[in-house]
Every structure is written in C-alpha cells, then in structure tokens.
Amino acid sequence: MDDPLSPDFFSRRLSRLGLAADSRLALAVSGGPDSMALALLAADWVRSSGRSDVPALIVDHGLRPDSAQEAEMVAARLGPIVGLCPEILRLSLGNPRTGVMEKARDGRYACLAARCSEEGISFLLLAHHQDDQAETLLMRLAKGSGLDGLCGMRAVQTYDSRLTLIRPFLDVPKRALVATCKAFDVPYVSDPSNENEHYLRPRLRKAMKALEKDGLSAPRLAVTAARLGRARVALETISARAFEETRLPDGFGSVCLDAEVLKQWPEEIRLRVILLALSVLDPDFVSLDIRLEKLEKIVDLLFLDEPFPRRSLGGFLFSRTDGVVTLERERL
Numbered sequence: 001m002d003d004p005l006s007p008d009f010f011s012r013r014l015s016r017l018g019l020a021a022d023s024r025l026a027l028a029v030s031g032g033p034d035s036m037a038l039a040l041l042a043a044d045w046v047r048s049s050g051r052s053d054v055p056a057l058i059v060d061h062g063l064r065p066d067s068a069q070e071a072e073m074v075a076a077r078l079g080p081i082v083g084l085c086p087e088i089l090r091l092s093l094g095n096p097r098t099g100v101m102e103k104a105r106d107g108r109y110a111c112l113a114a115r116c117s118e119e120g121i122s123f124l125l126l127a128h129h130q131d132d133q134a135e136t137l138l139m140r141l142a143k144g145s146g147l148d149g150l151c152g153m154r155a156v157q158t159y160d161s162r163l164t165l166i167r168p169f170l171d172v173p174k175r176a177l178v179a180t181c182k183a184f185d186v187p188y189v190s191d192p193s194n195e196n197e198h199y200l201r202p203r204l205r206k207a208m209k210a211l212e213k214d215g216l217s218a219p220r221l222a223v224t225a226a227r228l229g230r231a232r233v234a235l236e237t238i239s240a241r242a243f244e245e246t247r248l249p250d251g252f253g254s255v256c257l258d259a260e261v262l263k264q265w266p267e268e269i270r271l272r273v274i275l276l277a278l279s280v281l282d283p284d285f286v287s288l289d290i291r292l293e294k295l296e297k298i299v300d301l302l303f304l305d306e307p308f309p310r311r312s313l314g315g316f317l318f319s320r321t322d323g324v325v326t327l328e329r330e331r332l
Contacts, residue, residue: 002175004183010041011048013168017156021049025123025166027056027084028112031074031189034127034169037177040186042125043083056084057115059108061091063100070189077187089115101201113163122164128153129169129177131205134221138204146292151232152225160284171222239272246273254328255280259320263303271299277327278316290314 019025027042029035039056046054056078060071075086091111093103116124133152140149157165169177181188208216242265248256255277262270274295279285290313298311298318308320312330319326 002173002179004180005037005041005172005176007041007044007048010168011045014045014166017166017168019123019166021045021051023123024119024121025054025125026112026116026119026121027054027125028108028127029056029058029074029078029086030127031058031070031077032127033178033181033188034129034132034174036077036186036188037180038125038127038169039078039081039084040180040184043081047083052083054084055115055119055121056081056086057112058086058088059091059111060088061093061104061108063093063104074189081186087115109159113159116163122162123166124159124163125166125168127169127177128167129172129174130222131174131218133170133225134208134218135201135204137221137225138208139200142200142204144293147228147235148232149292150225151229152222154229171226173218235268235272239269239276242269243273243276247277248324251326251328253281254326257325257327259303259323259325262325267299270303271296274299274302274325274327278314281316281327281329 027035027039029039042054046052058071058074058078060067062068064070071088075088078084078086089111091107093107112124116122136152137150140152143149153167153170154165155167155170157167159165178188180186208218242262243257246258246262246265248258250256257273257277262273265273278290294313298313301308301311302318302320302325308318310317310319312318315330317326317328317330
C-alpha cells in the first residue's frame with residue numbers, strides 16, 4: 001500500500017470502525033505527514049455530509065523553545081482545509097528529567113480528552129499508522145508486557161466513559177500517508193524528537209531498519225499484533241463468562257468472587273477476571289495502569305492453599321476470607 005489514500009478508502013474505513021457521518025468527533029493533529037493526511041481525508045469526509053465544524057486539535061507541549069511557533073504554523077496550514085476548525089491546546093509539563101516522552105504522551109491524551117469532554121465530543125481520530133504499531137509492539141516487548149500489551153494499539157479504544165479513540169491507519173504504512181500529502185500538495189513538518197536517539201522509539205526505529213532484511217519488518221510486526229489482538233478478544237470473551245460465573249453478591253463498594261470456583265479456571269483467565277473486577281470498581285481503569293508482574297504475584301497467592309494477608313496494589317485492596325476473594329478501592 002504505497003499509493004495515496006483515496007477519500008473513498010477513508011470513508012469505508014470509518015464506516016467499518018463504526019463512525020457515522022453525524023458522529024461528534026475531533027482530530028488530533030501534530031503537523032506530521034500522518035496527521036496532515038488524516039486532516040485532509042477527514043475534512044473531505046465531513047464536507048460530504050454538509051458539515052464544516054470538526055475541531056482539529058493541536059497540542060503544544062512546550063518542551064522546545066519553538067514549540068508554540070510550530071503549533072501556530074500547523075494551525076495556519078490547517079486553516080485552508082475546509083471542514084476543519086484548528087485549535088491550539090497549551091500543555092504545561094514543566095521540565096521533566098525522566099520519562100519525557102511518556103509524560104508528554106499521557107499529558108497530550110489528557111489534554112485532548114478534556115477538550116473533547118468540554119465540547120461533548122464522543123470520538124477522537126488519531127493518525128497512528130502501521131510503523132507506529134510495529135514500534136509500539138517492540139517497545140512493550142522490551143518492557144516485558146503481556147499479551148494485551150503486545151497486541152499494540154487498538155483501532156477502536158475506549159479512553160474513558162465519555163471518549164472513544166479511533167485509529168483508522170493502523171494497517172497503513174507511513175509512506176502511503178506521505179504519498180497522500182504529496183499527491184494533494186499538503187505541507188507537513190518533521191518532529192526533531194523523532195530522530196533523537198536519546199529516546200527509545202527512535203532507537204527502535206533505527207534497529208528495525210537493520211533487521212528488516214531478516215524479516216522483522218513493520219508489516220510483519222503489525223500482522224503479529226493483529227493476530228495477538230484476535231487471541232485477546234477470545235480470552236476477553238471467555239473471561240467475561242468466568243467473571244459472571246464466579247461473581248458473588250457484592251458488599252458496598254466491593255467486588256466479591258468465589259475463590260474455589262475461580263480456582264478451576266486457567267491462570268490467564270483468573271488474572272483477567274481479577275482485572276474485570278478492578279474495572280467494575282473503577283470504570284476508567286485499564287490493565288496497563290498496574291505493573292503486570294506485581295498483579296500476577298498477588299493473583300498467584302490468592303489461590304494458594306494458605307492464608308492470604310490483605311494486600312494493596314495500584315489503589316486497590318485484595319483480600320480472601322472463607323473462600324471469598326474481595327476487591328475494593330483503597331481509601332486514602
């Protein structure tokens with residue numbers, strides 16, 4: 001898929017992902033070729049339904065001296081694209097010394113989600129592509145992620161109870177998005193941090209170029225992530241059934257599970273049932289909020305034939321009494 005993407009392709013893709021022409025949506029735009037291609041195609045899509053009010057949200061992280069000027073330039077380039085309303089969001093991260101990219105990413109999502117909430121927007125379109133998906137898989141592999149992490153990013157992902165993230169390009173290589181911008185004469189910028197090998201993602205990108213000749217290419221990694229995603233869906237379906245079978249009447253502000261019944265399920269299902277229970281206690285909880293190895297240790301101990309002292313992890317309390325596992329939020 002090296003040719004420019006067509007408006008018809010984009011329209012079919014959004015339809016497949018569950019978006020209707022009247023959906024309340026916004027775009028996240030950084031100014032790179034991926035997000036500018038997204039802006040171009042999304043604008044054509046909304047215009048076809050007679051709309052011209054879709055916010056194109058640009059986040060200024062303030063991490064570089066010229067970031068505000070760059071954000072203004074992106075907004076100016078979006079201005080002529082009929083159907084979009086460019087808007088710059090200012091994000092103050094201070095001067096973090098470690099985890100800069102992670103803090104910038106988390107802050108960006110929080111900033112975008114807050115703006116969408118203010119406007120009653122239900123869907124946020126993101127321009128992550130096949131190359132991003134491959135890099136994400138490698139990054140999570142390096143950090144020891146489980147199956148869910150190795151599935152990479154989801155094309156449709158619930159961010160919180162109000163906002164759904166939509167990624168229509170996860171199987172599209174970056175070169176096709178660059179070709180789209182060139183075909184329609186849409187200017188784009190390059191983020192210098194993408195080449196800074198102080199950060200993990202650029203280092204992995206460089207390593208992938210060296211390993212492509214041995215088959216470790218972005219398309220193959222993206223396919224692997226998709227296959228793992230299918231396995232995740234199957235496990236999630238089975239785990240939901242196990243959760244219903246083992247759930248007991250809850251106490252106030254807690255989730256109770258039949259330990260003896262749950263013990264009969266495989267370890268992976270037990271772990272996922274516990275994660276489902278945590279998501280009941282906190283609707284905004286996602287499994288990546290907790291270190292997997294720490295949760296695995298607690299779940300293993302919960303089902304041993306020996307006393308289990310009350311434990312806490314990630315703001316939750318875990319206990320087991322008389323064959324009943326109880327989970328609750330930790331009170332500050």
